[in-house]
Amino acid sequence: MSRPQTLAYLNDARFAQPPARTTPRVVVASSGLHAFTSRLSSLGKLSGEEVELLRGLGRFPRSHAPGTEIGAEATPGMARIVVAGWACRQRVLGDGRRQILNFILPGDVIGKLERPELPCGDSFVALTQLVTADASALVKAITSGDPAYRGLARAARLLAQHETALMHDQIVRLGRQTAYERMLHLMLELHARLQLAGLASEDEFAMPLTQDVLSDCLGLSVVHVNRTLQQIRRDRLLHIGAGQVRILDLTLMQTVADWSLVAIAPNANVSRGRASMA
Amino acid sequence: MSRPQTLAYLNDARFAQPPARTTPRVVVASSGLHAFTSRLSSLGKLSGEEVELLRGLGRFPRSHAPGTEIGAEATPGMARIVVAGWACRQRVLGDGRRQILNFILPGDVIGKLERPELPCGDSFVALTQLVTADASALVKAITSGDPAYRGLARAARLLAQHETALMHDQIVRLGRQTAYERMLHLMLELHARLQLAGLASEDEFAMPLTQDVLSDCLGLSVVHVNRTLQQIRRDRLLHIGAGQVRILDLTLMQTVADWSLVAIAPNANVSRGRASMA
DNA sequence: CGATCAGTTGAAGGCTATCAAAGACTGTGG
DNA sequence: CCACAGTCTTTGATAGCCTTCAACTGATCG
Numbered sequence: 001m002s003r004p005q006t007l008a009y010l011n012d013a014r015f016a017q018p019p020a021r022t023t024p025r026v027v028v029a030s031s032g033l034h035a036f037t038s039r040l041s042s043l044g045k046l047s048g049e050e051v052e053l054l055r056g057l058g059r060f061p062r063s064h065a066p067g068t069e070i071g072a073e074a075t076p077g078m079a080r081i082v083v084a085g086w087a088c089r090q091r092v093l094g095d096g097r098r099q100i101l102n103f104i105l106p107g108d109v110i111g112k113l114e115r116p117e118l119p120c121g122d123s124f125v126a127l128t129q130l131v132t133a134d135a136s137a138l139v140k141a142i143t144s145g146d147p148a149y150r151g152l153a154r155a156a157r158l159l160a161q162h163e164t165a166l167m168h169d170q171i172v173r174l175g176r177q178t179a180y181e182r183m184l185h186l187m188l189e190l191h192a193r194l195q196l197a198g199l200a201s202e203d204e205f206a207m208p209l210t211q212d213v214l215s216d217c218l219g220l221s222v223v224h225v226n227r228t229l230q231q232i233r234r235d236r237l238l239h240i241g242a243g244q245v246r247i248l249d250l251t252l253m254q255t256v257a258d259w260s261l262v263a264i265a266p267n268a269n270v271s272r273g274r275a276s277m278a
Numbered sequence: 279m280s281r282p283q284t285l286a287y288l289n290d291a292r293f294a295q296p297p298a299r300t301t302p303r304v305v306v307a308s309s310g311l312h313a314f315t316s317r318l319s320s321l322g323k324l325s326g327e328e329v330e331l332l333r334g335l336g337r338f339p340r341s342h343a344p345g346t347e348i349g350a351e352a353t354p355g356m357a358r359i360v361v362a363g364w365a366c367r368q369r370v371l372g373d374g375r376r377q378i379l380n381f382i383l384p385g386d387v388i389g390k391l392e393r394p395e396l397p398c399g400d401s402f403v404a405l406t407q408l409v410t411a412d413a414s415a416l417v418k419a420i421t422s423g424d425p426a427y428r429g430l431a432r433a434a435r436l437l438a439q440h441e442t443a444l445m446h447d448q449i450v451r452l453g454r455q456t457a458y459e460r461m462l463h464l465m466l467e468l469h470a471r472l473q474l475a476g477l478a479s480e481d482e483f484a485m486p487l488t489q490d491v492l493s494d495c496l497g498l499s500v501v502h503v504n505r506t507l508q509q510i511r512r513d514r515l516l517h518i519g520a521g522q523v524r525i526l527d528l529t530l531m532q533t534v535a536d537w538s539l540v541a542i543a544p545n546a547n548v549s550r551g552r553a554s555m556a
Numbered sequence: 557c558g559a560t561c562a563g564t565t566g567a568a569g570g571c572t573a574t575c576a577a578a579g580a581c582t583g584t585g586g
Numbered sequence: 587c588c589a590c591a592g593t594c595t596t597t598g599a600t601a602g603c604c605t606t607c608a609a610c611t612g613a614t615c616g
Contacts (some may be wrong), residue, residue, distance in 0.1 A: 005595075091450050093536045099453040100394050109366050121538060122446060145431060147529050149428070160438070168400060174371050174452035175377040175497030179572070210594065219453030221573050226596060228327040250518060258371045283563075347591075489563065499605050504564060 005229070005241035031081040032106030033058045033133060035197040039107060043155040050141075050152045057081060057135055064130040071111055071124050073178070079111035080141045085130035086208055091121050100217035102166060103127075103190070105207075107197040109135055110158075128208045174219045177258070179228045182218045185257035187238060187245060203247040207240075283507070283519035294317060309554055310361040310384030311411060313337045313475040317385060321433040328430045335359060335411055342408040347404050357389035357417045363408035364486055368494070369399050378495035381405075381487075383467070387437075400408040406486045440552055452497045455536070457506045460496045463535035465516060465523060481525040484519075515537055 035053045040046065046054075061083060064070055070087060071078050087104040101122065104110060110124050110132065141149040142156050169189060173182045190207060194200035209217075215225040232238050237253050239246040247253065254260075290422065290516050315332045324332075339361060342348055350355050365382040369413060379400065382388060385395060388402050388410065419427040420434050447467060451460045472478035487495075493503040515531050517524040525531065532538075 014331065067309065091446065093450070093454060094538070095536075097454045099450045099451050111296045143432070143435070145423065145425050145428040147423050147425065153419070153423060164442070164445070167442070170449055171379050171445065171452060173373070174449060175495075176371060176375045203500075212594080217453075222594090223574080223596085224572055227572095230596085260372070333568095500562095501564085501606080502604055505604095508564085 005233070007143055015066065018274040019080070022212055032108075032131075032197065033081060035199075036081055036109070038157070039196065040152070040155045040165070043158045044151055046151045046155070047148065051146055052186030053137060053141055053149070053152070057138065058083065058133045059142040060134040062132055062134075064132065066128050066130075067124055067127045067128075069123050070126060070130070070132065079135040080132040081109050081135040081138075082106050083133050085128040087124055087125065087126045087128075088213070088217070089122055091122055091123070098216045099219065100213065102163075103168060103217070105190075105193055105197055106199060107139075111135070111139075127213060135150070142268070154201055179218065179220050179224055180231060181229050182255050183225070183232060184237065184253050185259060186218060187213075187247075187255060188257055188259050191247065207245045208243050210242060283511070309477070310386075310409075310475065311359060311469070313385030313477075314359055314387070317435070317474065318430070318433045321436045322371045324433070327425065327426055328419075331415060331430070335413055335416065336361065338412040340410055340412075342404040342410065344404055344406050344408075346404045346408075347401050348404060348408070348410065357387055357413040358410035359411040359413040359416075359543055360384050361385050361411050363400055363404065363406040365404045365406075365408055366491070366495070367402055369401070369402055376494045377497065378491065380448060381495070382442075382476060383468075383471055384477060387416075389413075390419075405491060457496070457498050457502055459510060459535050460498070461503070461506050461510060462515065462531050463490075463537060464496060465525075466531060466535055468535050469519070469525065470521075481528070483523055484521055485523045486521050 037051075037057075041051070058081075062080075064085075064087075071080065075125065082104055084106055086106075089101040089104065089110075090098055091101060094119065104124070138156075142153045164269070166189065169185070173185050177185060191200055192204055193203045199205065208242050209223045211229070212222050214220075215222045216224065220228070229240055234238060237247075237249050237256075239248055291427075315329075315335075318332065319329070340358075342365075349358065350446055360382055364384075365388065366374055367379045367382065367388075369379060370376050382401070398429055416430070417533075418436075420431045444467065447463070455463060469483055472483045477483060489503045489507070490500050493500045494497075496503065497547050498506070507518055511518060515527050515534075517526055
């Protein structure tokens with residue numbers, strides 16, 4: 001019938017700056033890195049030295065093509081912060097089945113702040129054009145135990161806690177929600193996280209995900225993802241297409257998806273329980 | 279036909295010492311606490327002071343009845359270490375659906391070493407008679423940033439990393455494995471973890487889980503868990519019953535369940551990839 | 557011994573997967 | 587500029603894994 005309600009324009013300019021190697025400072029100022037530092041500092045007071053360290057992070061930007069694996073090289077203590085673009089952490093089974101463990105958005109850190117990274121079969125993959133910056137200085141500061149970086153260490157712990165909560169959400173989605181609920185719940189998560197990163201308005205955000213990627217995240221088949229999205233459109237909960245998502249009925253979405261799970265807000269001021277709903 | 283192949287004897291003496299308030303030292307010496315300390319020290323060198331702190335942990339044991347929620351009281355910085363018995367972390371949806379996020383075995387810590395705990399709807403529930411001990415001293419030591427406890431902090435990070443890997447396993451199970459595979463994979467995980475805690479032999483371990491509990495962990499219905507278990511018995515992969523599990527064909531189990539996921543061994547000597555299988 | 561709980565079994569149906577093929581858009585090369 | 591391949595989306599038909607409902611068996615317990 002009509003033209004396909006495309007979700008993905010992987011090379012769309014919205015999702016990544018140009019190679020950026022030439023103008024690192026612009027990239028730094030514009031998005032993911034700033035989101036990260038402001039998020040960290042909202043988690044607790046940071047000393048001047050700590051802020052200084054954060055400021056120095058964006059210095060070695062690097063671009064990754066969609067579909068590329070990230071971090072295969074500097075495995076030991078490697079950590080990179082996503083400046084622009086989307087990535088995911090995934091695992092592939094022996095027969096090719098893939099499960100996406102979580103999505104990694106601008107301002108998120110790859111490689112886990114707190115670990116030397118263990119060979120467990122997970123891998124990081126760029127979903128769009130991706131720009132990352134070296135964050136190994138952060139890891140060093142945090143794991144050093146240097147009291148000068150205590151605030152940073154604490155902030156990193158809170159960040160890890162948030163990430164864990166997101167993973168719990170993912171488990172609940174996969175284990176006990178229907179396809180319809182899963183999709184809505186994931187959209188709510190993405191919206192909340194992107195808002196936190198300053199990349200979403202009140203009711204709209206760019207989402208460069210293929211239905212294929214969505215299916216591997218939500219544990220569904222591509223076909224069923226397609227049909228679920230259509231149902232969601234028909235129900236006028238979301239307006240999805242062209243790599244863009246607009247929320248049409250937030251309250252209903254939250255109710256249907258049982259959105260009472262994570263507390264995302266850094267200051268924990270935003271209460272989000274069942275109590276606040278009709 | 280024959281008598282039911284019972285999995286659960288929740289009050290079975292094997293799964294928890296008597297109240298233990300009277301003989302704390304015995305409990306301490308016997309199981310979960312020792313497993314925890316030896317696990318931590320295998321993760322890296324600990325100073326005398328740190329070992330001393332660990333030694334002092336078992337001092338305020340406490341017993342929880344099956345089905346009881348744990349930690350509702352001392353929420354702020356609470357942390358308890360499981361000395362004996364099984365528990366789980368779960369989340370309940372608005373309409374009553376339950377998802378178990380992970381199982382907590384002797385030697386595991388409740389309340390997350392590294393966090394002030396956030397109100398995110400998760401709760402800890404005792405699955406058997408449970409004995410826990412106060413571990414808030416550990417949390418204090420780790421979050422203090424005191425350089426005297428650097429080794430402890432590092433060990434805790436590695437522990438958290440392991441826990442994260444287990445959660446990734448859970449996501450993959452729920453998202454991309456069949457009921458049959460999920461069950462086998464979970465059994466392999468439990469076996470490995472119990473072995474690490476000294477609570478399982480080469481091919482056998484006690485498992486005090488109801489089929490109902492298993493279903494809420496694996497995202498299945500009770501009925502289907504029952505049928506899946508029967509199939510596994512017929513295929514002579516596992517001998518399950520009376521709260522006891524015996525592994526009959528480890529290699530086949532690992533192949534079927536795609537057991538190549540977490541590296542559990544504390545010293546990371548145990549390679550466990552697809553490569554090592556037929 | 558009735559009540560309760562865990563396990564088992566059968567039947568019916570639904571949610572979701574698989575297979576197959578056709579539109580739509582993008583980028584490439586002739 | 588158009589043909590062509592490739593990727594993503596959409597649609598229809600069929601099948602299957604798993605759920606739900608209901609009932610029954612054993613075992614435990616007061």
